[in-house]
Amino acid sequence: MMERKVVDPEYMFKRAPREKKFLIGNEAVAEAVKRANVDIAIAYPITPQSEATHIVGDIYAEGYIKDYYRGEDEFNVMSAIAGARMGGARTFTATSGPGTLRAFEMFPLWAGARLPVVCAFMCRGVNSPLTIQPDNIEIGWLMDTGMLIFHAENPQEFFDMTLQAYIVAEQPDVHIPIGVCVDGFFVTHTREIVEVTPEDEMLPPYDPSTSPVPIMDMEVPPIRQMRDPFVMKSNYISYNTHASWQQEVRAAGERAKKHIARYVGKFIEVTNPDAEILLIASGTAAAQARVAMEQAREKGMDVGLAKIRVIRPFPEDEVRELAENPRIIIVPEHNIVGWLAREIKSRIDNSGKVRGHPRVFGGMTMPPEFIMEEIVNGRAR
Amino acid sequence: MKKNIATISPGFEDIMPEEYQDLVNDGPYGRGLGIKNLGTFKELIEEHPLCAGCGLALAIRLTAASLPAPEDTIIVGTTGCNSILMPQLAIHNIHSLFGNQSSLAAGLKRALKLRYPDKNKDVVVMAGDGGIADIGLSPTLHTWLRRENLTTIMLDNESYSNTGGQESGMSCEGAVLNMAPTGKKFPKIPMPEIAKDSGCAYVATVSVANARRLGRMVKRAILVAREIGPTYLQIFVPCPTNYKFSTSETLKRAKEREKIMEYISSEAEKLIKEANI
Numbered sequence: 136m137m138e139r140k141v142v143d144p145e146y147m148f149k150r151a152p153r154e155k156k157f158l159i160g161n162e163a164v165a166e167a168v169k170r171a172n173v174d175i176a177i178a179y180p181i182t183p184q185s186e187a188t189h190i191v192g193d194i195y196a197e198g199y200i201k202d203y204y205r206g207e208d209e210f211n212v213m214s215a216i217a218g219a220r221m222g223g224a225r226t227f228t229a230t231s232g233p234g235t236l237r238a239f240e241m242f243p244l245w246a247g248a249r250l251p252v253v254c255a256f257m258c259r260g261v262n263s264p265l266t267i268q269p270d271n272i273e274i275g276w277l278m279d280t281g282m283l284i285f286h287a288e289n290p291q292e293f294f295d296m297t298l299q300a301y302i303v304a305e306q307p308d309v310h311i312p313i314g315v316c317v318d319g320f321f322v323t324h325t326r327e328i329v330e331v332t333p334e335d336e337m338l339p340p341y342d343p344s345t346s347p348v349p350i351m352d353m354e355v356p357p358i359r360q361m362r363d364p365f366v367m368k369s370n371y372i373s374y375n376t377h378a379s380w381q382q383e384v385r386a387a388g389e390r391a392k393k394h395i396a397r398y399v400g401k402f403i404e405v406t407n408p409d410a411e412i413l414l415i416a417s418g419t420a421a422a423q424a425r426v427a428m429e430q431a432r433e434k435g436m437d438v439g440l441a442k443i444r445v446i447r448p449f450p451e452d453e454v455r456e457l458a459e460n461p462r463i464i465i466v467p468e469h470n471i472v473g474w475l476a477r478e479i480k481s482r483i484d485n486s487g488k489v490r491g492h493p494r495v496f497g498g499m500t501m502p503p504e505f506i507m508e509e510i511v512n513g514r515a516r
Numbered sequence: 517m518k519k520n521i522a523t524i525s526p527g528f529e530d531i532m533p534e535e536y537q538d539l540v541n542d543g544p545y546g547r548g549l550g551i552k553n554l555g556t557f558k559e560l561i562e563e564h565p566l567c568a569g570c571g572l573a574l575a576i577r578l579t580a581a582s583l584p585a586p587e588d589t590i591i592v593g594t595t596g597c598n599s600i601l602m603p604q605l606a607i608h609n610i611h612s613l614f615g616n617q618s619s620l621a622a623g624l625k626r627a628l629k630l631r632y633p634d635k636n637k638d639v640v641v642m643a644g645d646g647g648i649a650d651i652g653l654s655p656t657l658h659t660w661l662r663r664e665n666l667t668t669i670m671l672d673n674e675s676y677s678n679t680g681g682q683e684s685g686m687s688c689e690g691a692v693l694n695m696a697p698t699g700k701k702f703p704k705i706p707m708p709e710i711a712k713d714s715g716c717a718y719v720a721t722v723s724v725a726n727a728r729r730l731g732r733m734v735k736r737a738i739l740v741a742r743e744i745g746p747t748y749l750q751i752f753v754p755c756p757t758n759y760k761f762s763t764s765e766t767l768k769r770a771k772e773r774e775k776i777m778e779y780i781s782s783e784a785e786k787l788i789k790e791a792n793i
Contacts, residue, residue, distance in 0.1 A: 174630055177623070202626050206619065207658035214616035214655070215623030218592070221610060222627025240613055343631070351590050351608045352628055352637065356522040358606070 136198035141172070142336045144302045148295065148398055153330035160322035163290035163329045164229070164255050164315075165190035167297035168200070171253075172337045174224035175202040179212045181234040182267045183319040184257040188229055200227075209234040213241035213254075220250040223343030223350040225301065228252075231319055232259035235273045239280075245312040246281025246384045249348045251304035251341075252312040255297060258469075259319040260497055268498020269319045271418060274446065275474030281384040283313040283391055284446040285399070286417040290329045292444070293317050299399045301338060307345045309391040311384060316446075318469055321419040388448045395445055402450035403441050405457065407432075410439030412513050413461035415454075417443040417475055420467045420501060427506035438510055443475070451482045458483040463490060463513035467506050471496040517545065517587040535562055539606055545587035551731035554581055564601045569763025571753030571770060572597050572644070572671045575724045579642065579669060579751075580605060582731035584738050589638040590628075592621040594652060596644035597678045598671055615651030617641050618659040621666050629665075638667070638738050645672045645686035649705045653685075660714035660746045667741040668748045669734070670707065673755035681758030693758070708777055711748035717781040718747040723774035724754075725767040733778070735793045740784045747784075 142151065147170070158166065164187050168176065176195060178188035195203035206212035209230050216226045230238060235256060245252045256277070260270035277284060285300060287293040293315065300313040317323060343350045395402065406428065414424040421442035431438040441457050443450065458464060458479070466476040466489060476491030483489070490513060493505040522540050524532050532540075538558040549557055560580040566573040576598065583589045586607055593602045595614035602609045612620040621641045628637035641648075641656075648656050648670045659666055675693055676682040683696035685705040692699050711719045718740040720733045730751060737747040754769040756762065761769065780788060 175623070175626055201630050204662070207654055211616055211619035211655045211658070214612060214619040215626075217612075218610075218620035218623030218625075219627040220623075221620075222624040223631055224623075224627035226623075241616075244613060349608070351610055351624060352631065353517045353588050353590055353608050354521075356517075357608050 137335055139335045139337050141339045144338055144398065147332050147336060147338065148299060151332040151336060153332060156329050156331055157326055158290050158329040159324055159326045160290040160293050160317055161187035161257070161324070162190060163294040164297050165194060166329070166331050167294045168227050169194045169334070170332060170337050171227070171298055171301050172225060172340050173200050173227045174341070175219045176200050176227040177204060177206050177212045177215050178228065179206050179209050179230065179234065181209070181231045183259060183323045184229045184231040184234070184255070187255065187257065187323070191227060209238035210241060213238040213245070216252055216254070217241060217245060217248065217250055220252055221248065221351040223341070223346070223352060225341040226252060229255035229257060231257045232261045232270070232273055235277070236261060239276070242277065242280035242282055242312070247380065249310045249346070249384070249387070250312060251310050253297065253300045253304055254312065254314050256314050256316040257319045257323045258316055266497055269321050270470055270496045270498065271316065271318050272470040272472060272474075272496070274316050275470060275472050277314055278447060278474065278478070281311060281388070283311060283388055283448065285313060285315045286444060286446050287315060287317045287322065288418055288421050288442065289322060290325065290327050293322060294329055294331060296399065298338065302398050303391055303394045305341055305345070306391070306394050307347050309387050309394060310347050311387045311391075316418070318419040392448055399445065402445040403443050403453050403457070405439065405441045407439030408441070408457060409460055411437040411461060412463045412465065412510055413439045413441060413457065414465050414467065414506065415441045415443065415457070415475070415479060416467050417446065418469065420469055423501045423503050424467055424506055427503040427510065430503060430507060431510050436510060436514060449478060449482065454479055455483050458485065458488070462488065463516070464488050465490050465492065465506065465509045465513060467492070467501060467509070468494050469496065469501065470494065543606065544581070548584075549581065550735070551578060551581050551727050560586060560606045561601070562604045562606070564604045566597060566601055567757045569756040569766045570597070571724045571755060571766045572673055572677070573601055575671050575730070575751045575753045576601055576605070576642070578724065578727055578730050579734050580607070582734035583638070584735050585636060585638055588636055589640060590624060591640050591642050592617045592624065594643040594647035595678070596647050596676070597673070598642060598644055600678065615647055616655060617643050617647060617652060618666065618668065619655035622659045622662070622664045625665055636742050638742055640667045640669060640738065642669045642671065644677070645670055645674060646676045646684040649685045649707055657710070657714050660711060660716055660748070663715055663745045665741050666746055667737045668746065669737070670748070670750045671753050672750055673753045673758075675755060675758050677755045677758050708748065708750055708779070712779050716746045716748045717744045717784045719777070719779040720748075721750040721752070721775050721777045723752040723770040725770035725774060726776070729776065732793060736788055739791055739793065740787060743787055744781070744783055
C-alpha cells in the first residue's frame with residue numbers, strides 16, 4: 136500500500152493533475168472508491184456490477200479499505216451498509232436490477248435515517264423473462280425513495296460522480312443517500328479513456344460529528360426517543376411527525392442543489408439550446424442522442440441536446456426554461472416505461488410537445504438511426 | 517461513553533424531567549450493576565406502553581439491568597412488541613426494518629470496531645421470535661456463520677404478538693393461532709441447536725421467570741460475543757394477550773414450560789471462568 140495524502144475535495148475534482156487510463160466502467164468506479172477514503176465496503180454478486188466490487192475487494196486486500204465482505208443478499212447488504220453508516224463509517228456498495236429490487240425496502244430507510252450512503256447502480260433489466268442485459272428501468276423506481284440520483288454517461292463520469300457523491304451526500308445539511316447510476320454493460324463493460332486523479336491522493340475522511348442525527352455509538356448521551364411510540368398512536372402529532380420528516384428528507388434533497396452545483400457541476404449540459412428540435416436524455420441515451428444530433432445537423436436539421444446528469448433533485452427550473460423554445464422535444468430512453476419523459480412532461484406546461492421515443496429495453500441497443508427517425512418524423516409534423 | 521457524559525447544563529436542573537435527572541444522578545452507566553441491584557438505581561427503561569402481564573417487557577427490563585457495560589452498548593431491535601418499548605430505553609437503540617436486525621447490527625459492529633479499536637462497544641440484537649426465526653432467519657444465521665461479534669437475544673413469545681397473534685415458526689406444533697386456524701403443522705424451530713451448529717460460542721435458553729439466571733446468561737452472552745464470537749440467548753416470554761390467559765399467570769406459565777440449557781464452547785468456558793460470571 137502506498138503512502139497517501141488527504142486533499143481538498145474541490146482541488147481533487149477540479150484542479151488535480153489527471154492521468155489517462157484505458158478503463159471499463161467497473162474499473163473506473165473502483166478507481167474512485169480507492170480515492171474515496173472508504174472505511175467499509177460490502178459486496179454481493181450480481182451481473183453486471185460484480186467486477187467492480189471484485190476490484191474493490193482487491194483494493195481492500197491491498198489495505199486501502201479497512202473492512203470488506205460478501206454479504207448474504209442485497210437486502211442484508213444494504214442493511215449492513217445502514218448499520219455501518221449509523222456507526223459513523225464511510226461505506227461503498229453496488230448492485231444491479233434484481234439486486235436493487237431485492238434491497239428496495241432499505242432505500243427509503245437510508246433517506247429517512249439521514250444516512251449519506253453512496254451506492255452505485257449498474258442498471259440492468261429485471262425478470263421476467265430472465266435477462267441480464269442493459270435496461271435502466273430501476274432508476275424510475277429509485278426516483279421516489281428520497282435518495283438523490285446521478286446518472287453517469289460514461290466511465291469518466293462514473294469515476295468523477297462517485298467521488299463527488301461522497302462529498303455532496305455528507306454535507307450536514309444534506310446527509311441523505313446518493314445513487315450513482317450507469318447503464319449496465321454499455322458503461323460497466325465498455326473500455327474508454329478515463330482521466331483519473333493521482334493515486335496517492337484521497338478525500339478527507341468522513342467526520343461523524345458533522346452528522347445531523349446522532350451516530351449510534353453511545354458517545355453522545357442517550358435520550359429516550361419518545362415516551363409513547365408514534366407507531367402506536369392515531370393522533371395528529373404522530374401523523375405530523377412522519378409527514379414533516381418526509382418533507383425534511385425532500386428538503387435535504389433541495390438543499391443539496393448548491394453543493395451539487397459546486398462539486399458536480401452542471402445538472403444539465405446543453406448543446407444548441409435554441410434548436411427547433413431538442414433531444415433530452417440521460418446516461419448512454421445521451422451519448423446516442425449526441426451522435427444523432429450531429430448527423431442531423433450535418434443534414435441541415437436544427438437539432439439540440441440537453442443531457443440531464445442529475446435526476447434527483449430534478450432540475451425543474453432549467454427543464455422548464457429549456458422546454459419553452461423547441462417545437463418538439465424527443466426523449467430517447469433505455470427502458471420501457473419512459474421515466475424521464477414522464478418526469479419532463481409532469482414538470483412543464485406544454486407537455487404535448489414531448490415525444491417519449493425511441494425506447495429500447497431488454498438489452499437492445501439504441502442506434503442513432505432510431506433517434507434520427509424520431510427527428511425526421513418530428514420535423515414532418 | 518465516558519461515565520459522566522450525561523449531565524444537565526447548569527440552570528436547567530429544575531426544568532429537566534425528573535426521570536432524566538434520576539438517570540443522570542443515579543443511572544447504571546459505568547457502575548457494573550445487575551439484577552440483584554434492582555430497586556437501588558434508576559433503570560434504563562422508563563414506563564412503557566406494552567400490555568399488562570407482558571413477559572417480553574419484563575425480559576427487556578431484566579436484560580437492560582444485566583448489561584455488563586450499558587454505557588457502551590447499542591441495541592438493535594426489529595419490528596414487533598420490542599420496537600414499541602425500545603424507544604423508552606435510555607441507551608442507543610435502532611429499529612431496523614423487519615428481519616434485517618442482524619445484518620444491520622453486523623455493519624454497525626464493524627464500524628464501531630474500526631472507530632473505537634481500543635474500546636468495547638457491545639452490539640446486542642434483541643428481537644422477537646418472528647423477527648429472528650422467520651423473516652430474519654437468513655441474516656441471523658449468516659452473522660453466526662461469519663462469526664460476527666454479536667449477541668442475539670430472542671424474546672420468544674411463540675407468536676407474532678404485535679400484529680395480532682399470528683402463528684410463528686417458534687409456536688408449538690398444534691397451537692391454534694391466527695394464520696394457523698387448524699393448528700400449527702410443524703414443530704418449534706430448534707433455534708438453540710441451529711445456533712450451536714452455526715458457530716455460536718455460547719447458546720442458552722431460559723425463561724423470564726428465572727431472573728438471576730437470566731441476568732447471568734445475558735452477561736455471559738455479551739462477554740463471549742465481545743471476545744470470541746457470536747452468542748445466542750433465547751428467553752421464553754409468555755404472552756397473555758394472544759395466548760389468552762390471565763395477566764397474573766405469566767410467570768407461572770413461564771416457569772412451567774421453562775427449558776434451561778447452556779452450551780459453552782471450551783474457549784468461552786475459559787473466558788467465563790476468568791471473568792467469574
